Amino acid sequence: MSLEIKKRIYSKLQELCQNSKLVTTNITADSFTQEFDIARNTASHYLNQLVKEGKVVKVNTRPVRFYDKKTVETYLGASCNFEYNGVADLFTTSKVNKDIFDQVIGAHESLFIQIKQLKAAARYPGNGLPILLTGPTGSGKSYLAKVYYDYNVAMKYLKPESKFVHLNCAEYADNPELLASLLFGYKSGAFTGATENKTGLFDEADNGMLFLDEVHRLGAKGQEKLFEYLDNGTISPLGSTKNGHKVNVRLVFATTEDIGSTFLQTFIRRVPVQVKIPSLNLRTPFERESLAKLFFLRQAKQINKKIVLTNQVLAAITGQRYESNVGQLKNDITLTVANALGKTMRDNYDQQITIYVSDLPNHVWQNGGEGQRIRLTGDRTTITISENMEIKQLLTDETSLNNPIMQAFKRIIKLFQTYGMCETFVENATTVITTLCDELVYSKMITRGEVPLKLFQRLFQVKINNIEADDDVEFSGNTVIVLAYFSYYRQFAYWVLDSKSHEVLTTISNRLVTSSPKISGFTNEILELIQDSLNLKNDVVDRLFLQLYLNSVVKVVHPNQIRCIILAHGYSTASSIATVVNKMLGNRSIVDFVDMPLTNGPEEIGQEVTNYINRNAISTGLILMVDMGSLNDIYRYLHTSIDFPIGVISNVSTQSALMVGERILKHDELQNIVNDVQKKIRIDGKIIYPEKNKKNLVITCCNTGIGTARQIKNLLDNSIPEKLNIVVNAYDYALLQSSEQIKTLAHTFNILTIVGTVDPQIDDVSFIPLEKLILGEDTQRFAEALAPIATTEEVQKLIDTILHNFTIERVINSLTILDAHAVMKSIDVALNRYSEVSGKQLNNRTRMALYVHVSCLIERLIRNEPITTYDWEPNYDTKLVDDLKQAFSVIEAQYSVQIPKAELGYIYDIVHGNL
Numbered sequence: 043m044s045l046e047i048k049k050r051i052y053s054k055l056q057e058l059c060q061n062s063k064l065v066t067t068n069i070t071a072d073s074f075t076q077e078f079d080i081a082r083n084t085a086s087h088y089l090n091q092l093v094k095e096g097k098v099v100k101v102n103t104r105p106v107r108f109y110d111k112k113t114v115e116t117y118l119g120a121s122c123n124f125e126y127n128g129v130a131d132l133f134t135t136s137k138v139n140k141d142i143f144d145q146v147i148g149a150h151e152s153l154f155i156q157i158k159q160l161k162a163a164a165r166y167p168g169n170g171l172p173i174l175l176t177g178p179t180g181s182g183k184s185y186l187a188k189v190y191y192d193y194n195v196a197m198k199y200l201k202p203e204s205k206f207v208h209l210n211c212a213e214y215a216d217n218p219e220l221l222a223s224l225l226f227g228y229k230s231g232a233f234t235g236a237t238e239n240k241t242g243l244f245d246e247a248d249n250g251m252l253f254l255d256e257v258h259r260l261g262a263k264g265q266e267k268l269f270e271y272l273d274n275g276t277i278s279p280l281g282s283t284k285n286g287h288k289v290n291v292r293l294v295f296a297t298t299e300d301i302g303s304t305f306l307q308t309f310i311r312r313v314p315v316q317v318k319i320p321s322l323n324l325r326t327p328f329e330r331e332s333l334a335k336l337f338f339l340r341q342a343k344q345i346n347k348k349i350v351l352t353n354q355v356l357a358a359i360t361g362q363r364y365e366s367n368v369g370q371l372k373n374d375i376t377l378t379v380a381n382a383l384g385k386t387m388r389d390n391y392d393q394q395i396t397i398y399v400s401d402l403p404n405h406v407w408q409n410g411g412e413g414q415r416i417r418l419t420g421d422r423t424t425i426t427i428s429e430n431m432e433i434k435q436l437l438t439d440e441t442s443l444n445n446p447i448m449q450a451f452k453r454i455i456k457l458f459q460t461y462g463m464c465e466t467f468v469e470n471a472t473t474v475i476t477t478l479c480d481e482l483v484y485s486k487m488i489t490r491g492e493v494p495l496k497l498f499q500r501l502f503q504v505k506i507n508n509i510e511a512d513d514d515v516e517f518s519g520n521t522v523i524v525l526a527y528f529s530y531y532r533q534f535a536y537w538v539l540d541s542k543s544h545e546v547l548t549t550i551s552n553r554l555v556t557s558s559p560k561i562s563g564f565t566n567e568i569l570e571l572i573q574d575s576l577n578l579k580n581d582v583v584d585r586l587f588l589q590l591y592l593n594s595v596v597k598v599v600h601p602n603q604i605r606c607i608i609l610a611h612g613y614s615t616a617s618s619i620a621t622v623v624n625k626m627l628g629n630r631s632i633v634d635f636v637d638m639p640l641t642n643g644p645e646e647i648g649q650e651v652t653n654y655i656n657r658n659a660i661s662t663g664l665i666l667m668v669d670m671g672s673l674n675d676i677y678r679y680l681h682t683s684i685d686f687p688i689g690v691i692s693n694v695s696t697q698s699a700l701m702v703g704e705r706i707l708k709h710d711e712l713q714n715i716v717n718d719v720q721k722k723i724r725i726d727g728k729i730i731y732p733e734k735n736k737k738n739l740v741i742t743c744c745n746t747g748i749g750t751a752r753q754i755k756n757l758l759d760n761s762i763p764e765k766l767n768i769v770v771n772a773y774d775y776a777l778l779q780s781s782e783q784i785k786t787l788a789h790t791f792n793i794l795t796i797v798g799t800v801d802p803q804i805d806d807v808s809f810i811p812l813e814k815l816i817l818g819e820d821t822q823r824f825a826e827a828l829a830p831i832a833t834t835e836e837v838q839k840l841i842d843t844i845l846h847n848f849t850i851e852r853v854i855n856s857l858t859i860l861d862a863h864a865v866m867k868s869i870d871v872a873l874n875r876y877s878e879v880s881g882k883q884l885n886n887r888t889r890m891a892l893y894v895h896v897s898c899l900i901e902r903l904i905r906n907e908p909i910t911t912y913d914w915e916p917n918y919d920t921k922l923v924d925d926l927k928q929a930f931s932v933i934e935a936q937y938s939v940q941i942p943k944a945e946l947g948y949i950y951d952i953v954h955g956n957l
């Protein structure tokens with residue numbers, strides 16, 4: 043009787059929902075009292091039962107409202123929860139959570155790529171792409187096929203009323219004719235017993251989805267007809283003599299078979315998307331545990347009681363090797379709960395059952411011996427799974443307890459509450475973050491080499507390289523790995539921050555934006571990448587993590603600093619030494635590292651060092667600290683030519699690395715560092731100088747700082763033609779005066795000359811003041827310095843280019859509408875013509891003044907704002923005035939302007955040095 047009423051209440055609720063405007067409908071327990079002649083309490087009791095069964099959604103308004111879950115989901119185009127606090131919550135939060143795949147356990151872990159494939163296949167124009175799901179029995183192929191259908195509906199690729207038709211071909215494997223007729227239909231008389239025309243499952247699934255499980259069991263006829271659909275989009279019923287008819291069916295196939303089998307070979311040519319579902323054993327511990335919790339939760343709902351279990355039970359059940367994968371895990375949990383329930387049957391009115399290890403099915407115990415997976419931990423903390431919980435709630439609450447990211451951020455909040463925003467806080471918070479990074483990278487929470495992880499690393503590598511190139515900064519060795527691990531792990535370590543924590547973390551983050559705007563800029567770039575390219579959610583936790591982490595690994599590049607890299611075998615040998623040393627040197631990234639697998643030989647290590655050299659602009663020298671004497675010859679395996687000395691020190695230890703780091707910081711010379719370490723610590727070391735092909739070096743320097751020296755370097759770099767093969771390096775003025783530094787440079791380069799603002803007075807090396815170089819007033823000395831590699835004409839041309847490049851900046855700054863390069867070109871033509879016709883050579887100082895003046899003049903004329911008053915000197919040489927007129931007619935023609943007399947007078951005075 044009660045069952046009957048519940049059923050009737052449910053169908054009435056469905057009817058009411060379907061016939062009303064959902065958002066404004068107002069169905070409460072009262073809506074059923076009259077019609078079914080029951081008390082309000084009774085109606086409420088049944089409705090709540092329906093909520094627990096997952097059929098009805100409850101909204102805790104006053105009075106409580108109820109909705110049919112299916113109707114709501116169809117309306118929203120997305121799945122929704124069972125309980126909400128307000129109507130708005132239901133109709134807005136659910137809408138936001140549109141990604142049906144998010145509910146799949148493993149969506150951001152083991153099934154990450156698979157779900158990407160499914161989404162891409164669904165999006166494909168037309169009917170999407172047919173897909174083939176492969177994977178061992180029970181791995182979740184049928185489950186995913188259904189979720190894929192739901193996704194298609196939610197994304198509106200399929201209409202809500204479209205069908206999901208499922209057929210397991212294995213069930214008809216002995217009767218291929220029947221199977222083909224079931225799928226494609228038949229015409230009357232097609233075979234004995236076919237007395238009338240009958241449509242098949244393809245027709246039934248028209249405008250919907252057909253899922254063919256164990257598709258390799260399809261017989262020859264079935265295959266032929268299936269290929270007809272895949273090739274032409276038409277199907278022909280058995281016995282039909284006419285051309286096939288069109289149907290629109292999205293196809294999903296599944297097989298447990300190896301794709302190498304004969305049928306599948308021809309088949310997969312037509313089914314381009316193969317989605318491989320991993321076995322349960324290949325899924326992460328987190329996913330196994332989540333799946334187990336999900337199945338326990340379903341059981342709790344089924345028996346309408348709380349289930350209490352210990353972590354010991356959970357560990358035992360998820361540690362199993364399941365031949366039949368998720369399906370078997372699910373069955374084992376059902377059996378376990380049944381065992382526990384059997385024992386407590388006597389206390390039937392208990393609202394909860396407790397599960398003990400002894401309730402596990404027998405075969406779990408028999409799994410002992412070799413390769414046994416059952417592990418009984420001492421962890422007896424209990425987990426309570428309540429029948430009205432949501433799976434999300436269960437996973438979030440439980441996992442966040444052990445979630446290292448959440449713990450780290452809780453600590454950061456505490457630190458902030460203790461110290462406020464100050465250096466001590468930033469220091470401590472940074473330590474929390476770096477410890478978290480170590481935990482993520484080294485704790486094996488994530489399997490190295492996972493495909494998404496590699497993809498993340500590649501993307502982050504490109505981004506970091508770009509930032510480094512654009513901003514003159516460097517990030518320490520493993521930044522890319524840490525970013526990849528963090529973003530990857532973060533996807534399944536997601537929890538909802540309470541509003542207070544959110545507020546505190548946002549305050550910290552905003553303060554950091556003010557104190558380190560540059561790092562916050564990098565943070566934004568990386569967050570954009572995470573969001574746009576990786577399509578991952580992020581929030582204040584990610585922002586703050588990046589701000590603190592990037593700040594701790596960024597280093598401003600000192601181009602002249604000797605670089606040092608530790609190369610050691612083992613999971614974390616090199617990184618541990620480097621971390622300690624960098625910390626002891628004041629949290630600066632002085633020493634880099636590469637952790638190498640034990641199997642890496644000199645070839646691979648050579649490759650690592652080559653990559654390091656290519657990534658970093660090394661000019662003064664590189665010290666390699668290695669863990670084996672045999673690696674002393676590692677430089678032989680470099681795939682790049684070096685133009686700086688390399689010091690190799692073996693038997694690396696914290697002590698030797700610290701000593702090297704300290705000396706680097708003191709700008710000691712490479713040779714001294716290596717010799718001293720050798721002597722003091724008694725270990726082997728050697729220095730390799732680039733013997734052949736020493737490159738020619740022009741040094742730039744400035745006594746006001748390295749910044750100006752770098753600008754001079756850029757000017758020369760942009761001006762010197764590639765074929766002269768000259769390296770230009772900016773050096774610190776004070777450093778240059780050390781004879782050791784010059785000695786090292788001389789070992790590595792042929793020093794041609796120094797260009798700068800003040801002479802650093804270095805023996806045997808000429809100095810050319812920048813100003814004189816630009817103005818062409820020290821051409822002779824420059825030509826002498828470059829004599830071994832450039833002719834006098836080449837030097838003259840180079841000086842002209844330097845002048846041109848130096849001026850162009852100013853021209854660009856003074857122009858608003860014209861293209862500076864084009865303007866400079868036509869001024870060049872005019873000035874050269876003037877020299878030709880007048881026989882007068884203009885010096886660089888005059889040329890420079892004219893470039894800037896004439897470019898402004900052209901713009902003035904175009905804007906029709908010429909200078910009209912200028913004192914025209916009566917004693918101007920009329921021939922020279924005519925020459926000027928003729929030369930500048932080039933500009934008049936090109937820009938369709940006329941240079942008035944007053945402007946010409948101004949130019950005359952510049953040309954003849956009167957201004």
Ligand SMILES: Nc1ncnc2c1ncn2[C@@H]1O[C@H](COP(=O)(O)OP(=O)(O)OP(=O)(O)O)[C@@H](O)[C@H]1O
Pocket residue numbers: 146147177178179180181182183184185186255298336368369370372
């Ligand atoms: N990610 C998942 N979340 C929830 N349930 C799952 C998940 N994966 C699988 N299951 C459940 O596990 C059971 C086995 O999965 P399913 O039947 O989809 O496997 P299968 O690969 O199709 O197996 P077979 O090849 O034997 O047909 C089903 O009850 C399914 O609902």
